[in-house]
Amino acid sequence: xxxxxxxxxxxxxxxxxxxxxxxxxxxxxxxxxxxxxxxxxxxxxxxxxxxxxxxxxxxxxxxxxxxxxxxxxxxxxxxxxxxxxxxxxxxxxxxxxxxxxxxxxxxxxxxxxxxxxxxxxxxxxxxxxxxxxxxxxxxxxxxxxxxxxxxxxxxxxxxxxxxxxxxxxxxxxxxxxxxxxxxxxxxxxxxxxxxxxxxxxxxxxxxxxxxxxxxxxxxxxxxxxxxxxxxxxxxxxxxxxxxxxxxxxxxxxxxxxxxxxxxxxxxxxxxxxxxxxxxxxxxxxxxxxxxxxxxxxxxxxxxxxxxxxxxxxxxxxxxxxxxxxxxxxxxxxxxxxxxxxxxxxxxxxxxxxxxxxxxxxxxxxxxxxxxxxxxxxxxxxxxxxxxxxxxxxxxxxxxxxxxxxxxxxxxxxxxxxxxxxxxxxxxxxxxxxxxxxxxxxxxxxxxxxxxx
Numbered sequence: 001x002x003x004x005x006x007x008x009x010x011x012x013x014x015x016x017x018x019x020x021x022x023x024x025x026x027x028x029x030x031x032x033x034x035x036x037x038x039x040x041x042x043x044x045x046x047x048x049x050x051x052x053x054x055x056x057x058x059x060x061x062x063x064x065x066x067x068x069x070x071x072x073x074x075x076x077x078x079x080x081x082x083x084x085x086x087x088x089x090x091x092x093x094x095x096x097x098x099x100x101x102x103x104x105x106x107x108x109x110x111x112x113x114x115x116x117x118x119x120x121x122x123x124x125x126x127x128x129x130x131x132x133x134x135x136x137x138x139x140x141x142x143x144x145x146x147x148x149x150x151x152x153x154x155x156x157x158x159x160x161x162x163x164x165x166x167x168x169x170x171x172x173x174x175x176x177x178x179x180x181x182x183x184x185x186x187x188x189x190x191x192x193x194x195x196x197x198x199x200x201x202x203x204x205x206x207x208x209x210x211x212x213x214x215x216x217x218x219x220x221x222x223x224x225x226x227x228x229x230x231x232x233x234x235x236x237x238x239x240x241x242x243x244x245x246x247x248x249x250x251x252x253x254x255x256x257x258x259x260x261x262x263x264x265x266x267x268x269x270x271x272x273x274x275x276x277x278x279x280x281x282x283x284x285x286x287x288x289x290x291x292x293x294x295x296x297x298x299x300x301x302x303x304x305x306x307x308x309x310x311x312x313x314x315x316x317x318x319x320x321x322x323x324x325x326x327x328x329x330x331x332x333x334x335x336x337x338x339x340x341x342x343x344x345x346x347x348x349x350x351x352x353x354x355x356x357x358x359x360x361x362x363x364x365x366x367x368x369x370x371x372x373x374x375x376x377x378x379x380x381x382x383x384x385x386x387x388x389x390x391x392x393x394x395x396x397x398x399x400x401x402x403x404x405x406x407x408x409x410x411x412x413x414x415x416x417x418x419x420x421x422x423x424x425x426x427x428x429x430x431x432x433x434x435x436x437x438x439x440x441x442x443x444x445x446x447x448x449x450x451x452x
Contacts (some may be wrong), residue, residue: 010050010051010067012074014046015043015044018046018047019039021043022039023039024036024039024043034374034377034378034406034410037082037406038400040078044072048071083410083413089123089125090122093124093125096127099122099125100127100162101158101159101161101162102128102160102161102162102190103128103151103154103155103158103162103164104130104133104166105132105148105163106166106169107170108135108136110168111140111166112137112139112140115131115140115142117386126162129158129160130142130144130145130158130160131144131145132144132147132151132154133147133148134169145158148178149177149178152181152187155182160187161188162189162190163178163187163188165191165192166192167194168194175191179191195216197398198397199394199397201398219397219399225401237343238337240330241330241337244330248327248330248331251322254318255282255283255318255319255322258316259316262287263283264280264282264331265280265281265283265285267281268351269348269350271341271348271368272368277335277341277369278335278340279348280332281332282322284316284318284319284320284328285315286316296312324419326415326418326419329371333371339368340368341370342371343371343404344371344395344404344407344408345369345395346373346396347369347375349364360393363396363397364393364396367396372408373391374391374395374407375388375392375395377410377414
């Protein structure tokens with residue numbers, strides 16, 4: 001018993017130490033949940049190793065199972081707590097609470113784009129109180145507070161505690177002067193690197209003649225990494241299919257009994273390197289849904305080539321339930337086993353969507369499409385096509401096995417949260433639907449394409 005208590009104490013203390021070392025207590029560093037999960041996994045793994053090493057010093061036959069179980073439980077409870085906190089904080093920040101007031105220092109074009117980015121992602125926790133830069137932007141509802149040299153006065157006059165400086169388009173000497181001036185005034189300064197879509201882990205601060213430079217590590221995918229990704233795909237897909245086989249059987253029977261149509265929906269998508277693949281789902285719409293697409297295009301809530309609507313009348317009652325629980329996507333695990341898809345990756349796009357992609361976005365075709373992905377867990381509910389583009393390209397450029405595992409873990413509470421919200425929403429609207437015939441379309445269904 002003393003050994004067990006010691007192992008537990010070591011796991012708790014070492015987990016906190018390594019979590020701190022990984023920056024998990026630093027809000028300025030830790031802003032993405034999947035990044036937090038990958039760091040938590042590392043901290044838990046190291047804590048298990050430390051606990052086992054200490055147990056080996058005081059016990060001739062230490063059991064690896066105890067520190068391993070302790071690390072798994074520590075990660076599990078911490079990840080659940082983290083998800084709950086992030087969900088609460090995101091809702092609060094969407095309601096304009098707990099936001100850091102910042103001044104944006106940028107040229108007009110960069111300032112407009114970055115302001116739109118912060119507005120579309122309130123969970124990041126920033127509220128722009130004003131913009132300073134070479135020229136005003138009349139299209140923004142944020143006041144222009146003067147040229148770059150006025151940054152300190154702008155921060156003081158708007159009660160801002162920080163400044164975000166987008167260095168592209170600004171003279172080097174001005175950036176140097178205002179950074180020193182803001183720091184001297186106690187204003188927190190964020191300097192952009194000028195890079196887009198590059199994981200911060202690939203950046204290393206290196207001095208060149210005492211001047212600060214960033215070295216960018218090349219994005220490489222080794223043979224063993226690709227092999228490990230495939231092994232994880234096969235193991236997880238197989239295990240999930242075995243565990244969910246009864247659910248798939250019940251869902252198939254429900255679809256068949258509802259309208260007598262086919263159980264599966266098959267569709268051609270664009271896979272890795274532009275090759276066409278067949279993607280399978282449980283059918284959630286009426287049999288003639290594809291022929292009726294033109295009837296619902298005006299309901300599209302997306303910006304760009306994607307289609308999504310929360311009020312698609314083609315979705316059946318059974319299909320609405322399958323979508324809110326993501327059960328309809330389980331057959332894609334067979335596509336993973338066949339090699340056309342991966343568990344994690346960009347969503348498989350339709351040929352007509354790919355036809356509208358520019359050269360940069362075509363880069364997402366360098367990897368297999370995924371059942372889940374960074375965009376699905378970070379920004380699925382956002383209408384902005386820019387979020388879809390930014391997160392997919394980020395994943396392709398910065399893929400790692402750790403990131404895949406973090407996304408898989410994050411998918412579980414994301415699906416559960418969406419299903420819970422759908423159930424609550426339906427319960428609140430239930431009195432208004434009393435008396436509808438069984439064939440009535442569900443007008444609060446999930447998106448027309450659950451993969452999107």
